[in-house]
Amino acid sequence: MQSNPKKYPRAVIDLGTNTFHLLILDDTNQVVFQLSEAAKIGMAGINQGIITDQATMRAVEVLRKFSAKIAEHQVDATNVLAVGTSAVRNAGNQSAFCAAILAATGIKIEVITGQQEAALIYEGVRCALKIGTEPALIIDIGGGSVECIIGNDERIFWKQSFEIGGQRLLERYMATDPISESAVRKMNDYFREVLLPLHNAYHQYAPTTLIGSSGSFDTLVDLYFMHQRGCLPDPEMVSFDLPLDEFNRSYAQLIAQNRSERMSMPGMIELRVEMIVVAVVLVKYMLANYNITNIRVSSFALKEGLAALNEPLSNFS
Numbered sequence: 001m002q003s004n005p006k007k008y009p010r011a012v013i014d015l016g017t018n019t020f021h022l023l024i025l026d027d028t029n030q031v032v033f034q035l036s037e038a039a040k041i042g043m044a045g046i047n048q049g050i051i052t053d054q055a056t057m058r059a060v061e062v063l064r065k066f067s068a069k070i071a072e073h074q075v076d077a078t079n080v081l082a083v084g085t086s087a088v089r090n091a092g093n094q095s096a097f098c099a100a101i102l103a104a105t106g107i108k109i110e111v112i113t114g115q116q117e118a119a120l121i122y123e124g125v126r127c128a129l130k131i132g133t134e135p136a137l138i139i140d141i142g143g144g145s146v147e148c149i150i151g152n153d154e155r156i157f158w159k160q161s162f163e164i165g166g167q168r169l170l171e172r173y174m175a176t177d178p179i180s181e182s183a184v185r186k187m188n189d190y191f192r193e194v195l196l197p198l199h200n201a202y203h204q205y206a207p208t209t210l211i212g213s214s215g216s217f218d219t220l221v222d223l224y225f226m227h228q229r230g231c232l233p234d235p236e237m238v239s240f241d242l243p244l245d246e247f248n249r250s251y252a253q254l255i256a257q258n259r260s261e262r263m264s265m266p267g268m269i270e271l272r273v274e275m276i277v278v279a280v281v282l283v284k285y286m287l288a289n290y291n292i293t294n295i296r297v298s299s300f301a302l303k304e305g306l307a308a309l310n311e312p313l314s315n316f317s
Contacts, residue, residue, distance in 0.1 A: 011075045012306040013066060013082035015109060017042035017143030017167055018275065020059070021303045022066045024073050031307065033073060037062040038271050042087040042143050042167040051091045056100055063105040077106060081306060081313070084111040086144025086165055110313060114161025118147040119316045120305030122156055125213055127308055128300035129239035135205040137290070140213040140301055141279045143167040147213075148198050150205045158201040164194055166216070166275035169282070177258045179277050184255065187278065191285045202290050210292045212242070214301035215272075216279035221297050222267035223250050232267065242295040244287070251280045 014021040024033040039062045041055040098109045121140045138149040144165040150158045173183045224246045
């Protein structure tokens, strides 16, 4: 007689501007299934404050896959936490988008603030590595927003979400490929203006370590491993040290090459081949303007912060 499959109590979905992530957790809060798919809901609409019809169709396609996996693992709909981030929270058609997703997939989206997103990213990073007793600058470069957190193992000292994510920067500044020197200068001028609150917080707390959270930082680690060791890191590894000279080597290549040349770099993936250019310009700006002496990378981010939740989402602000 065939036994009934085990029922898993919880699923979390991170609806990022570029990529959607699904985690299914068992009754001990361990991940039993995970899936990430590109939905690119910010494409062609993010700087206009809308989610286009084409982007909604891509979102529905991905979330139908997720819904099937959730059903396969017998997770009750009341135990699915799906959060919308920058592209959703800033969309003028947010309500219509969320309604379309609910009707097509049965998934109800909770839209979180930038401050909630930053707090959850911090929790995710703490699950991957020990930050230490000294303040560190945690950076998550998403497609729609960039979350900046200054904190240590015990607490957050300061946090802010900036609506300057990779898709926004791509559409504003990367008119040529390779990116032009003038576009890099314009981006740096823009960062100097928009990141003034971070500049002030940096001078107050003086972090010397930058911790990059997931996304483009994962690809930078893959480029580093392929260059130094000829192989990708063990999938079980969730935290890394990224030498400054390795970042600078990758930066020089990434801003000088076109798309096909970047795709030929060992460790590059198609999902990141465009956005990583503007991402490294942002990281380089931070290295040039703050006294950062080392870079660490956490493969954990928002989705792991959601998975670690043991209190209502509304408590995070």
